[in-house]
Amino acid sequence: MIKLSRITKHFGRQQVLRGIDLTARQGEVVAILGPSGSGKTTLLRCINYLERPSDGEVEIGGFKVDCKHPSKKEIQTLRRKSAMVFQHYNLFKHKTALENVMEGLVVVRKLPKDEARERSAKVLEKVGLGAKLDAYPSQLSGGQQQRVGIARALALEPEVILFDEPTSALDPELVGEVLEVIRRIAKEGITMIVVTHEMGFAREVANHVIFMDEGRIVEEGDPKEIFARPKEERTRQFLKRITPEASYSI
Amino acid sequence: MKLDPSFIWTAFVKLLSAVPTTLFITFVSVLGGLILGTAIALCRIYRVPVLGPISTGYVAFIRGTPMITHLFLVYFGLPAVVDGLSASLGWSFRSVSIPYIAFALVAFTITASAYMSEVVRSGLLAVNRGQLEAAHSIGMTTPQALRRIVFPQAFAAALPNLSNSFIGMLHGSTLAFTVSVVEINAKAQIVASTNWKFFEAYLAAAVIFWGLTVLIERLAGALEKRINVYNRGGVA
Ligand SMILES: Nc1ncnc2c1ncn2[C@@H]1O[C@H](COP(=O)(O)OP(=O)(O)O)[C@@H](O)[C@H]1O
Ligand SMILES: [Mg+2]
Numbered sequence: 124m125i126k127l128s129r130i131t132k133h134f135g136r137q138q139v140l141r142g143i144d145l146t147a148r149q150g151e152v153v154a155i156l157g158p159s160g161s162g163k164t165t166l167l168r169c170i171n172y173l174e175r176p177s178d179g180e181v182e183i184g185g186f187k188v189d190c191k192h193p194s195k196k197e198i199q200t201l202r203r204k205s206a207m208v209f210q211h212y213n214l215f216k217h218k219t220a221l222e223n224v225m226e227g228l229v230v231v232r233k234l235p236k237d238e239a240r241e242r243s244a245k246v247l248e249k250v251g252l253g254a255k256l257d258a259y260p261s262q263l264s265g266g267q268q269q270r271v272g273i274a275r276a277l278a279l280e281p282e283v284i285l286f287d288e289p290t291s292a293l294d295p296e297l298v299g300e301v302l303e304v305i306r307r308i309a310k311e312g313i314t315m316i317v318v319t320h321e322m323g324f325a326r327e328v329a330n331h332v333i334f335m336d337e338g339r340i341v342e343e344g345d346p347k348e349i350f351a352r353p354k355e356e357r358t359r360q361f362l363k364r365i366t367p368e369a370s371y372s373i
Numbered sequence: 374m375k376l377d378p379s380f381i382w383t384a385f386v387k388l389l390s391a392v393p394t395t396l397f398i399t400f401v402s403v404l405g406g407l408i409l410g411t412a413i414a415l416c417r418i419y420r421v422p423v424l425g426p427i428s429t430g431y432v433a434f435i436r437g438t439p440m441i442t443h444l445f446l447v448y449f450g451l452p453a454v455v456d457g458l459s460a461s462l463g464w465s466f467r468s469v470s471i472p473y474i475a476f477a478l479v480a481f482t483i484t485a486s487a488y489m490s491e492v493v494r495s496g497l498l499a500v501n502r503g504q505l506e507a508a509h510s511i512g513m514t515t516p517q518a519l520r521r522i523v524f525p526q527a528f529a530a531a532l533p534n535l536s537n538s539f540i541g542m543l544h545g546s547t548l549a550f551t552v553s554v555v556e557i558n559a560k561a562q563i564v565a566s567t568n569w570k571f572f573e574a575y576l577a578a579a580v581i582f583w584g585l586t587v588l589i590e591r592l593a594g595a596l597e598k599r600i601n602v603y604n605r606g607g608v609a
Pocket of ligand 2: 164288
């Protein structure tokens with residue numbers, strides 16, 4: 124389980140997050156929607172301390188950290204309990220697909236190399252890249268790179284995987300293969316928080332949808348409810364704007 | 374003046390005995406400069422309080438002054454520092470027992486550190502910030518991330534400049550003759566002093582320097598090819 128309480132974040136004088144509460148139970152998929160600049164990325168990055176929250180509390184798998192005075196060790200622990208899939212993949216450029224996935228297992232989890240290799244190959248196979256183990260990121264398509272990114276996160280068996288618009292940098296014809304992989308691992312009961320503009324995907328896969336605007340949660344609830352009968356005007360406008368082009372059907 | 378080709382060869386053979394000295398000075402100053410320069414680059418990039426601004430000033434001063442000036446400052450300044458230190462600590466060590474080559478090593482390491490820090494810095498800046506973040510996100514500590522993810526990529530990006538600096542230090546090492554170190558050029562002067570065939574002797578020295586330069590370029594080129602495998606691109 125992951126629980127955020129009263130998260131705020133300032134960049135200088137600009138307040139980007141204004142008190143966010145969010146809970147994802149074990150195995151739940153939470154989708155975060157909202158216009159660009161509303162603070163979605165910042166919120167995700169506050170969970171694993173790539174960005175340091177100004178205030179609030181982050182709890183992952185029973186491990187709670189007060190954002191006011193986190194120690195290096197606490198930050199480390201939060202990062203080990205979570206994993207992130209980045210908008211621009213951020214694969215280790217100088218490592219092959221297999222090495223990308225192995226890296227965390229060997230260096231962080233201290234698994235013996237053989238075991239790490241075996242496990243990494245299995246996970247890559249699972250995301251459909253069994254034939255690309257020795258390819259460098261520069262030799263892979265965007266969709267393939269993002270699937271390696273997912274494998275890298277998945278292999279660590281974290282309490283939660285954080286996805287930041289995992290398909291928005293992809294060519295349209297490559298979006299499907301990545302969403303398909305995410306959908307598959309969601310069914311395995313892995314806790315996920317997904318920032319996405321893919322409404323169809325959110326509706327089908329998410330257990331809970333959060334709509335953010337200007338650093339606040341404007342509306343949240345069951346996806347079927349929110350998409351069918353949004354209560355807030357801002358949600359309605361956003362959905363109207365985004366649905367025609369993003370009516371990715373599943 | 375008539376050229377004496379056979380003396381070029383004679384000088385060439387005699388000069389070879391000074392090659393180890395030149396290479397020793399070059400390797401030590403490049404290696405020392407690389408270590409010091411990396412520390413300086415990190416202080417500047419991560420804006421370390423106090424050390425960051427000092428590093429910036431240090432690099433500006435060293436790059437703004439000639440290499441031979443560094444050598445003279447060290448040659449005439451270091452003994453006073455050493456004697457003062459040694460007196461206050463009650464050691465028996467005196468600066469007169471410092472070998473000449475040590476002045477060259479210290480001075481050239483200082484020179485190299487400023488230039489290397491710029492090379493390292495541009496290499497580090499060439500590595501996308503997302504690489505460090507990805508490493509952090511899987512739970513690596515910052516030292517682990519730097520060592521395993523950032524430095525290898527920065528090294529690959531910096532290699533061409535690194536090999537240029539290396540060659541610069543090789544050529545610059547000739548200045549060591551001013552503090553009585555017998556490197557290749559000094560040896561040429563000695564070899565020619567008996568028969569005044571300086572041109573032949575320096576021509577032989579030039580051939581040796583050129584050969585060493587080509588060797589460094591070749592090695593760097595081969596290394597570059599090897600570690601840049603991952604950049605070969607081409608979407609599969
Ligand atoms: N590192 C940063 N420094 C200053 N401002 C930032 C930084 N990162 C994000 N912001 C600002 O925070 C706001 C929210 O950004 P972001 O979280 O990326 O929104 P979203 O992901 O919803 O598009 C934006 O106004 C953005 O300009
Ligand atoms: Mg964003």
